Amino acid sequence: MTQRRILVTAALPYANGHIHIGHLVEYIQTDIWVRFQKLRGHQCVFLCADDTHGTAIMIRARQEKRSEEALIADMRDAHIRDFAGFDIDFDNYGSTNSEANRGLCHRLWGELRRGGYINEQPVTQLFDPVEGTFLADRFVKGTCPNPECQAPNQYGDSCDKCGHTHSPADLVNPVSTLSGATPELRSANHLFINIEKLHGFLEEWTQSGEHLQSEVANYLKGHFLGEPLRDWDVSRPAPYFGFEIPDSPGNYWYVWFDAPIGYMASTKEWCERRGENWATWWHRDANCEIHHFIGKDITYFHTLFWPAMLKASDCKLPTKVHIHGFLTVGGEKMSKSKGTFVQAATYLKYLDPAYLRYYYASKLGPRLDDLDLSLDEFVDKANKQLVGGVVNIASRTAKFLGGKSLCETYPADGGLFLFAAAAHESIAESYERCDYQTVIRTCKELCDRANAFLDEKAPWTLAKQPDKAEEVRQICSIGLNLFRQIVVYLTPVLPRLAQQAGELLSAPITRWEDAHSPLTGTPVANFQHMLKRVELKQVQSMIEDSKPTEEGTVVEGLALPSQPTDGPEALAKEPLVADLCSIDDFTKIDLRVARVVSASAVEGADKLVQLTLSLGGELRRNVFAGIKSAYTPEQLVGRLVIVVANLAPRKMRFGVSEGMVCAAGGGGQEIFLLSPDSGAVPGQRVH
RNA sequence: CGCGGGGUGGAGCAGCCCGGUAGCUCGCGAGGCUCAUAACCUCGAGGUCGUAGGUUCAAAUCCUGCCCCCGCCA
Numbered sequence: 001m002t003q004r005r006i007l008v009t010a011a012l013p014y015a016n017g018h019i020h021i022g023h024l025v026e027y028i029q030t031d032i033w034v035r036f037q038k039l040r041g042h043q044c045v046f047l048c049a050d051d052t053h054g055t056a057i058m059i060r061a062r063q064e065k066r067s068e069e070a071l072i073a074d075m076r077d078a079h080i081r082d083f084a085g086f087d088i089d090f091d092n093y094g095s096t097n098s099e100a101n102r103g104l105c106h107r108l109w110g111e112l113r114r115g116g117y118i119n120e121q122p123v124t125q126l127f128d129p130v131e132g133t134f135l136a137d138r139f140v141k142g143t144c145p146n147p148e149c150q151a152p153n154q155y156g157d158s159c160d161k162c163g164h165t166h167s168p169a170d171l172v173n174p175v176s177t178l179s180g181a182t183p184e185l186r187s188a189n190h191l192f193i194n195i196e197k198l199h200g201f202l203e204e205w206t207q208s209g210e211h212l213q214s215e216v217a218n219y220l221k222g223h224f225l226g227e228p229l230r231d232w233d234v235s236r237p238a239p240y241f242g243f244e245i246p247d248s249p250g251n252y253w254y255v256w257f258d259a260p261i262g263y264m265a266s267t268k269e270w271c272e273r274r275g276e277n278w279a280t281w282w283h284r285d286a287n288c289e290i291h292h293f294i295g296k297d298i299t300y301f302h303t304l305f306w307p308a309m310l311k312a313s314d315c316k317l318p319t320k321v322h323i324h325g326f327l328t329v330g331g332e333k334m335s336k337s338k339g340t341f342v343q344a345a346t347y348l349k350y351l352d353p354a355y356l357r358y359y360y361a362s363k364l365g366p367r368l369d370d371l372d373l374s375l376d377e378f379v380d381k382a383n384k385q386l387v388g389g390v391v392n393i394a395s396r397t398a399k400f401l402g403g404k405s406l407c408e409t410y411p412a413d414g415g416l417f418l419f420a421a422a423a424h425e426s427i428a429e430s431y432e433r434c435d436y437q438t439v440i441r442t443c444k445e446l447c448d449r450a451n452a453f454l455d456e457k458a459p460w461t462l463a464k465q466p467d468k469a470e471e472v473r474q475i476c477s478i479g480l481n482l483f484r485q486i487v488v489y490l491t492p493v494l495p496r497l498a499q500q501a502g503e504l505l506s507a508p509i510t511r512w513e514d515a516h517s518p519l520t521g522t523p524v525a526n527f528q529h530m531l532k533r534v535e536l537k538q539v540q541s542m543i544e545d546s547k548p549t550e551e552g553t554v555v556e557g558l559a560l561p562s563q564p565t566d567g568p569e570a571l572a573k574e575p576l577v578a579d580l581c582s583i584d585d586f587t588k589i590d591l592r593v594a595r596v597v598s599a600s601a602v603e604g605a606d607k608l609v610q611l612t613l614s615l616g617g618e619l620r621r622n623v624f625a626g627i628k629s630a631y632t633p634e635q636l637v638g639r640l641v642i643v644v645a646n647l648a649p650r651k652m653r654f655g656v657s658e659g660m661v662c663a664a665g666g667g668g669q670e671i672f673l674l675s676p677d678s679g680a681v682p683g684q685r686v687h
Numbered sequence: 688c689g690c691g692g693g694g695u696g697g698a699g700c701a702g703c704c705c706g707g708u709a710g711c712u713c714g715c716g717a718g719g720c721u722c723a724u725a726a727c728c729u730c731g732a733g734g735u736c737g738u739a740g741g742u743u744c745a746a747a748u749c750c751u752g753c754c755c756c757c758g759c760c761a
Binding site for chain 2: 157215216218219221222223224226229230232233256296297300301304305325362363365367368369370372374376377380381383384385387388389391392393394395396397399400437438441444445448451452454455456458459460461463527529530531532533
C-alpha cells in the first residue's frame, strides 16, 4: 500500500463559546478518521484552530470590559483542554488571529485582486450611534416591512412570520439589540468577491461526484448553481475585530473570509515546527489529499466560497468535504433548560470520554442525517456493548493467564481469528467512507463470536482441573487474541482501550496489520478494569449540572428604554376593535388558568419558547409561545398563565402547539404575560 | 406540482446501487452458565418492507402514480 499524504481539518470552533456535545460529533468523527489513517500507516495531519474574529467577539469583549485578545486566549485554552479530554488529538491547534493567518490572508487577497475578482460596492447598513458600530442583521430587530404582515420583533434579514426577506434598513421601527438605540442608516463601501466568475468551475467541481456527498451536490445544484451566484461581501468597516485589509484601510475582512484560511495557517505553523514547506500541502499541484469535516450549517462556505477562493488563488482544492448532521438529544434539539446542552467540560466531570466516542461511532454514517443521542441507549451501549461485549472478553480470560504468557504457537481456534482477520479490508473501507456504524456493527459481531467461543470452551471449568492447565492457556490465548484483534479495529474510536490492551499483552498496538496475525509468547499482565460501567445516576447528574442556574441566566441584549406609561401609543398601535361580540362569542373561547411546569428555548426558532402547561391533575399541554424576546424559560417555570384551552392545535415547524398563552403588548421586550391573582389554581376557567 | 432526504417487527436502524428464503441492536418471553464490571450463551414471539399499479419465473430491492414525515435561514 502506498503511503498517502492526508491533511484533515475539522471546522474551527468559534471563540465565543465553549465546546459542547454537539460540537463533539464533528471532532470525534474527524479524530476517528485521522486515527484510522495514521494506524494504516499513512501520513495524516489533523489541523484545527479557534475562529476568533467578528462582531460577536468584539461585542462580548466590550461587555466583559477586556480586550478581544484576552477573551480569545482564554477561550482557546478552554477549547484545547476540552479536546484533550476527549482524546481529540490535533497535530496543530492554531488561531485565526495569528500572524501566520494574517500573512496568508494577504497572500490570497493579493491573488484575488490580481485575478480581478474583487469589486467595491456601497452598502447601506444600520449603524448603532451609541455603540459606534455597524449592525449585522442579527443585531437589529424591528417590525416586518411587508405591509400585509407587520409582525413585530423581526430580525434584520427576514421575517419568520411571513417569510418576507428584506434588508435591515427596511425594518419599521428598528432597534439595536446591543444598546436599544434607534439605528441610523449609513453607507460604506464594501469589498466583494465575484464568485460568479467561477460559476463554471464550481458547477464542475461540485458535481463531479467525488468531492461531496451526493445529497450535498444535489442541494447545491438546486439552490445555488441554477442561477448566477451573487457577489460575496467579504469586508466590514471599522470597528471590527479582525484583520485590516491592506489595500483598503478602515475595512476589515469578514470573519468568514479569514476563517477557512485558518486551515492553511494552522498547516503553516505545523510545517514550520518541522522545517517543512506548507506549500507541499496547499500548492495547486501538491501531492496530497485535503479533507474538510464540517456540519451541514456551513455547507456553502466550504463547498462554494472556499473552493472558489482556492481556485482563484491557485491553491490545492479539497479532495473531499465530509458533511455531517446535527446532534439531537432524545429526539429534540439540545436545550439549555432541559440540561441537554451539555458542555464538554461538564460531560468529563461525570463520564469517561470513551462512552461518547463509542456511542457516536455506533451512530455515525456517511450521510447528513442528524444524530440522536438517547440517554438510555447511551447507557445501554456503554454497558452492554462496550463493557459487556468487548472488554468482557479480556475480563473473563486474562485472569487465567495473569503473570503467565500467551501460547508460543497460536492454537487451533476453528478459524475464528482468520475470519476476523479477513474482515479487515471491509472494516477499513467502512472507516474510509466514514461509515462507522458499520464498523461497530462488524466488531459487535466479532465480539459475539468470541464470547460464544468462550462459553462453549468454558475455561473456568477446566481451570479447576490441574491437568488441564495447558488447555486453559490455549483457550485464553485465543480469547485474548480475539480481543486484541477487535481492539485493533476499534483503536481509532477507543485509543485508551488500545493502550490498555497493549499493556495487558505486553505488545502495543501500532498498526492496522496488528489484526492480521495472532500474538504469541508475550507476557500477560494481571488484569485490571479497563472501563467502568456507566451508572444512570452519572448521566442524570450531568444533565442536572447542565441546567442553567439562577445567576447563570443572563438575558441577552439590554433592556429597551422604558416607554412613558399611560400614553396614547398603545392604543394608537392597536386601535380598539369596532365590531361588537356577543357573550356567546366570548364563551366559545375556553380560557383556563395553567401552570408552566417546564419551559425551554426552541433551538432554531427566534421567538419561540416551548411550554409544558399543567391544567391540573395529569392534564398537560404543549404550547409554543412567541415570547422568547421577553422571557427566559427560567422566568416562566412555575408561574401561572392564562391559556386558550380550546384553540385548535396547530402544527408548527417545531411541533404541535396545543393552545395559546395570553399576553399583552406589541412584541419584543414588550410582552406581558397575563396571570391571575394569587389563589387561582390550574384548570380554573376564566369567565 | 420549489428543492433535497426519508417511510422495513414495540423503539432505533441495516439491506436497495449489482432483484432470488427479511437482518442487526435494544426491548419482550423461556432456558442455560455462574469465568467475567448483575456481565455471557442458546432458543422463541413479533414485520404482507407507506400505498396502488407495472416489469419479471422471482421485487424491500427496478419503473410509475399517490399518501405521509423531515430538512431548507448566503
